[in-house]
Every structure is written in C-alpha cells, then in structure tokens.
Amino acid sequence: MPSSPAAACARRPRLARALLGSAAILAVLGVLLAVGWRLAVRELHDQLQTALGPRSEVGEIVVGWQAVEVRHLRIRAARQGPTAWPAEDELRAERVVVVPDLRSLLSATVRIRRVEIEDGYVSLLRTRDGRLKVLPALLDSGRTAGGAQGQAVAVHLGEVRWVGGALEFFDASVRRPALKLRLERLDARVGPLDLPRLDSTTGLRMDGVLKGVQRDGRVHLSGEAVFGRREVRLHTDLRGVDLVALQPYLLKVTEAGVKRGSLDLRMQATVRQERLNAPGHVTLTGLELNASGGVLGTFAGVPRQAVVAAMSKNGRIDLDFTLEGRLDDPDFSLNENVATKIASGLAESLGVSVGGVVQGVGDVIKGLFGR
Incomplete structure (x- = not known):
C-alpha cells in the first residue's frame, strides 16, 4: 500500500537528521585523524632529530603512503676544541626521500628500498695521521639507530642515490690549514648496504666535477666493496684536473710551483686480504712551472729542466705505475708508495734519475683505505 504524503513528510526530517549525524561523525573522525596524523608526524620529527644528534636540524617531514620526505636537513659541525671540523656543516640536504619496504615492518630488520x-x-676530513672521517656526529658518537645506547638495529638499504649538490674534502695530512678540494654536480649511487655489519657486496658509482683554480676536471669512480672485510675493487678516472689545485700533493715545499697544467689519471685498485694492487697511468698536459728553483730546481723529485724540456718537445708526459703493499703493515705508507712510483715513472719516461720522494696524487686515494 503506497505511503501517504504525510508519512513521507515525517520520514524526511529523520533522514535529514541521520545524514547530519553521519556527517558530524565523519567530521569528528576526520579531525581526530588529522590530529593523530600531526602527532605521529611530530613524533617522527622528534625521533629523527634525536637519532641525528643535538647538532641536527630537521625543517619539515612529509609522510605519504609510499615515502617519507625530509626537508631542510642539516647536521652542524663542531667548530671548537680538539675535534674542530674545518667546515660549517657535516651534512646538508634540501630534500631527502626515504622509500621503505612495507613488507619488513613486522621483521627484525628495517628494510629501506631507496634513499x-x-x-x-x-664534508670529509682526512686527519694529519691519515684517517678519513665522515659524519662524526653520527658515526663517532656510539649511538644506535634510535639515539639510545645498546644493540644496533639491523638496517638494509637497497640504494642511496645522491643527485646534485657538492662534496668538500679537507686534507690535513698535506698542509695546515687543511687543503680543500671541492666536487660539484654530484651524481652518486651506493648500495645495497647492510648496517651495522657491512658484510654484503656494495656497488659504488660517482661522477662529479672537481673545481680547480684555472679549470675544472671530471671525476669518475665505479666498482664494489665489502666494507666489513675491507675488500675493494675500484676504478678511478680523472680527466682534465687542474694541476694548480693538486700541487700540494705533487710538490715538496722547496720545489718549483705549478703555473698551469692538467692531469689525467686512470687506476684500477683492488684490496683483498689487506693487500693493495693498483696499476695506473698518469698524463700531464700543458705543464708550466714557476721560475723558482732555477736550473737546480726539481718537480716531483725530478730535475726541473728535464721536465720543461720534455713538455716543450711533446706537450705532455705519460707514465705508468703500480701500487702494491699490505695495508696492515705498519711500515707501509701509501703516501710514500705513490710518491715513489710516480717519481720513478716520471724519471724513467724522461730518462733521468729520481731526485727525491714526492707527495703523490695517491694522498687522496689513500683516504679511502684509511692509511
């Protein structure tokens, strides 16, 4: 039997009240969800800042369904005391995106697909005794992943990708204040990484521009490493690097300075069971030396006149070298090994005797192996 108009009119207010009540409940739930979300993000913000240490700053955290985005991240450096850092910051990043593996939430290992x-x-520092220091606020503090003391959390990082930005390398082993080398336009990939054991094979690749006084050069590194076992296979390729910027590695204090020139370097380094084997090739192009030192002066331990004559004749000098030695031998110094090999190769290519031991380009490479 069809309902009467009066009954229909009576149901309308009830329906309206039901809809209004549902809307109110949804609104309340929405407010609670928004408040809960903000509290969760704030808690995540506080935990991240605690984990990064007291010198860290986190501008904003944006949590999405598939990734967490950290904006305006900064870790300031300690500028005073015996551990004073040569740069204002250890780390800065305008944007860091972390993509977790949601399937690992219930496992004992935190798995992150991509950073x-x-x-x-x-910024990186090579100390006077040759040790390479990176992010001491994090790695030298003894804290674990949650900022507390105790058992470190196992973390698997599928890949860390660095796009744009800069790296500054300070080397206090060649002079004081520390020599600064700056890499820009970085494009780097590292992974996978298993922390804290570092016992998996990690791929490495980095490209960048090495800033110079007169010209900029290209840097390429690629290879793989098992950091926990100190095993490395690394290909290094430097192209058109400014010799003026590198001359603290090439010259002794008493030698003639570099006026201009460029360096190319190719090297294939392997470290296995603490033994280094690294054949390489160096090309010096357009080398001009300052007049200091006169006819008795030297460059890289070789008589200056022989270097000038060879450069005038060919416009370039090519030499081969091979670095070898045990990294766990306290008498082995990669600085001296590189210096001797480059000086010997230079002397052989010019047909002269070695005039002394030099500081070689391997000072930079030495930092990778920590000695």
Whole structure:
C-alpha cells in the first residue's frame, strides 16, 4: 500500500537528521585523524632529530603512503676544541626521500628500498695521521639507530642515490690549514648496504666535477666493496684536473710551483686480504712551472729542466705505475708508495734519475683505505 504524503513528510526530517549525524561523525573522525596524523608526524620529527644528534636540524617531514620526505636537513659541525671540523656543516640536504619496504615492518630488520638526496652537501676530513672521517656526529658518537645506547638495529638499504649538490674534502695530512678540494654536480649511487655489519657486496658509482683554480676536471669512480672485510675493487678516472689545485700533493715545499697544467689519471685498485694492487697511468698536459728553483730546481723529485724540456718537445708526459703493499703493515705508507712510483715513472719516461720522494696524487686515494 503506497505511503501517504504525510508519512513521507515525517520520514524526511529523520533522514535529514541521520545524514547530519553521519556527517558530524565523519567530521569528528576526520579531525581526530588529522590530529593523530600531526602527532605521529611530530613524533617522527622528534625521533629523527634525536637519532641525528643535538647538532641536527630537521625543517619539515612529509609522510605519504609510499615515502617519507625530509626537508631542510642539516647536521652542524663542531667548530671548537680538539675535534674542530674545518667546515660549517657535516651534512646538508634540501630534500631527502626515504622509500621503505612495507613488507619488513613486522621483521627484525628495517628494510629501506631507496634513499634519494637532492641538492645535498657533505664534508670529509682526512686527519694529519691519515684517517678519513665522515659524519662524526653520527658515526663517532656510539649511538644506535634510535639515539639510545645498546644493540644496533639491523638496517638494509637497497640504494642511496645522491643527485646534485657538492662534496668538500679537507686534507690535513698535506698542509695546515687543511687543503680543500671541492666536487660539484654530484651524481652518486651506493648500495645495497647492510648496517651495522657491512658484510654484503656494495656497488659504488660517482661522477662529479672537481673545481680547480684555472679549470675544472671530471671525476669518475665505479666498482664494489665489502666494507666489513675491507675488500675493494675500484676504478678511478680523472680527466682534465687542474694541476694548480693538486700541487700540494705533487710538490715538496722547496720545489718549483705549478703555473698551469692538467692531469689525467686512470687506476684500477683492488684490496683483498689487506693487500693493495693498483696499476695506473698518469698524463700531464700543458705543464708550466714557476721560475723558482732555477736550473737546480726539481718537480716531483725530478730535475726541473728535464721536465720543461720534455713538455716543450711533446706537450705532455705519460707514465705508468703500480701500487702494491699490505695495508696492515705498519711500515707501509701509501703516501710514500705513490710518491715513489710516480717519481720513478716520471724519471724513467724522461730518462733521468729520481731526485727525491714526492707527495703523490695517491694522498687522496689513500683516504679511502684509511692509511
């Protein structure tokens, strides 16, 4: 029997009240969800800043369904005391995107598929005794992943990608204040990494521009490493690097300085069971030396006149070398090994005797192996 108009009119207010009540409930749930979300993001913000240490700053965290985005990240450096850092910051990044593996939430290992760093900056220091220090606020503090003391959390990083930005390398082993080398337009990939054991094979690749006084050069590194076992296979390729910027590695204090010139370097380094084997090739192009030192002066331990004559004749000098030695031998110094090999190769290519031991380009490479 069809309902009467009066009954229909009576149901309308009830329907309206039901819809209004549902809307109110949804609104309340929405407010609670928004408040809960903001509290969760704030808690994540606080935990991240605690994990990064007291000198860290985190501008904003944006949590999505598939990734967490950290904006305006900064770790300031300690500028005073015996551990004073030569740069204002250890790390900066305008944007860091972390893509977790959601399937690992219930496992004992935190699995992260990808970390992307955009427009970042990182500084590295090679100390006077040859040790390479990176992010001491994190790696030298003894904290674990949650900022507390105790058992470190196992973390698997599928890949860390660095796009844009700069790296500054300070080397206190060649002079004081520390020599600064700056890499820009970085494009780097590292992974996978298993922390804290570092017992998996990690792929490495980095491209960048090495800033110079007169010209900029290209840097390419690629290979793989098992950091926990100190095993490395690394290909290094430097193209058109400014010799003026590198001359603290090439010259002794008493030798003639470099007026201009460029360096190309290719080297295939392997470290296995603490033994280094690294054949390489160096090309010096357009080398001009300052007049200091006169006819008795030297360059890289070789008589200056022989270097000038060879450069005038060919416009370039090519030499081969091979670095060898045990890294766990306290008498082995990669600085001296590289210096001797480059000086010997230079002397052989010019047909003269070695005049002394030099500081070689391997000072930079030495930092990789920590001695």
